[in-house]
Amino acid sequence: MxxxxxxxxxxxxxxxxxxxxxxxxxxxxxxxxxxxxxxxxxxxxxxxxxxxxxxxxxxxxxxxxxxxxxxxxxxxxxxxxxxxxxxxxxxxxxxxxxxxxxxxxxxxxxxxxxxxxxxxxxxxxxxxxxxxxxxxxxxxxxxxxxxxxxxxxxxxxxxxxxxxxxxERRMALSVMSFGFARGIPPVADLVFDMRFLDNPHWDEKLRPLTGEDEAVARHIENDPAFADAYGQIEDLILTLLPRYEAQGRGYLTIAFGCTGGRHRSVFTARKLTERLRATGRSPTLIHRTLKSRGAELVEGTQPQP
Incomplete structure (x- = not known):
């Protein structure tokens, strides 16, 4: 228009x-x-x-x-x-x-x-x-x-x-979690694969929970690989956003994926959303497959990274 x-x-x-x-x-x-x-x-x-x-x-x-x-x-x-x-x-x-x-x-x-x-x-x-x-x-x-x-x-x-x-085209941000079991979201501009982290799915106490639960958050943050990797991802995104905005981009979707889209990706997407809001931006947080039973079944077939 x-x-x-x-x-x-x-x-x-x-x-x-x-x-x-x-x-x-x-x-x-x-x-x-x-x-x-x-x-x-x-x-x-x-x-x-x-x-x-x-x-x-x-x-x-x-x-x-x-x-x-x-x-x-x-x-x-x-x-x-x-x-x-x-x-x-x-x-x-x-x-x-x-x-x-x-x-x-x-x-x-x-x-x-x-x-x-x-x-x-x-x-x-x-x-x-x-x-x-x-x-x-x-x-x-x-x-x-x-x-x-x-x-x-x-x-x-x-x-x-x-x-x-x-x-009204100030760049709109979306931060999304998803499960690779159902494919990469077609609208994603930046995709980060969080499957290198230890999977809470294989802890029976954590399996029924999600990345929105505090116990899962502690499990992921205690993974030795998390802090450094996430810090670099966050720094990269904060570096890129002003450049996208300067180019007049209307929308940007940042997606985090894990196997089933319930634990690692959900927590990381939520953490980045909170960080972006602290910078004055207003990202929309979307959990694409959080309630998916199908992703759980795929994840449950055998231990995956």
Whole structure:
């Protein structure tokens, strides 16, 4: 979203069903965009005219549509998009939210929801037909966000990074803990592997606890390798942050990983968050897999470093 209001800012949001369009639109609304979802495209021209009639200062508007939208014809939409782009009083952006077919199938199977376009066909056939229908829009999109490996939080963060008002873009910090058993978070900018530390999982008294518990914290801090390694990590981060800020970076995610994402990474992420807050910053602390049973099972198969 730009800081001037001499143009109508129009963000058109589309993508594959189940990829995260609704999550994206809700985040845009939280950022101050006027949000309209499942908007009949036959009314789009009239809506734009009404917004332009309001004159300078009109709110930025995000309009969502997809393959279910009534009278949706990609060719006609792209023709009108070209007309909008030729105007001097409209700034138009097309965002496409995408996702790999296998992941979309998993989401539909997990929620037991039928694909809206299936009409008795298998999900993969409906997805293939939908992807073909939207192919030209994806090619034309100004931004494509692939949510295949994203959590809802990851998508929200990506939307904030691309579409927050520039006046609010003081660098936002996130500190995250995660378990390598479920993969590295796709939004992580700096990743530190804490698996070199002694694992509290193999202490029966500490196993049911987490890195937020004092007994686990003492166990980790008593590891001879912890103080020096953590001190160097902290110094590195405090050295880098002013440089990222000077470059105008909007968001930075610092991630700490361990095997299951319950002990070592949780404690270290919390410790760094407290240190950053002491410097006057306001990081968001996220424990990505803290409550994951699946990570516990992986960690429990055999002793790991």
């Amino acid at each position: 730009s800081e001037t209001h001499d143009k109508l800012e129009l963000l058109l949001v589309t993508g594959l069903l189940g990829a995260g369009k609704t999550t994206a639109l809700r985040q845009l609304e939280d950022l101050g965009w006027e949000m309209i979802d499942n908007f009949p495209l036959r009314f789009l021209k009239r809506q734009v005219q009404d917004l332009l009639a309001e004159g300078p200062g009109s709110s930025a508007v995000a309009i969502g549509f997809d393959a279910r939208t009534r009278e949706f014809v990609p060719r006609k939409f792209l023709e009108y998009l070209a007309l909008l782009e030729a105007r001097d009083d409209v700034s138009v952006t097309l965002l496409f939210v995408d996702c790999a077919g296998q992941e979309l199938e998993r989401r539909y199977n997990e929620t037991r929801r039928p694909h809206p376009l299936a009409q008795g066909r298998p999900v993969h056939e409906a997805l293939a037909a939908e992807r073909e229908l939207l192919a030209r829009l994806r090619e034309r999109a100004d931004f494509v966000i692939d949510t295949t490996k994203f959590t809802p939080h990851d998508l929200q963060q990506s939307i904030r990074e691309h579409f927050s008002p520039k006046s």
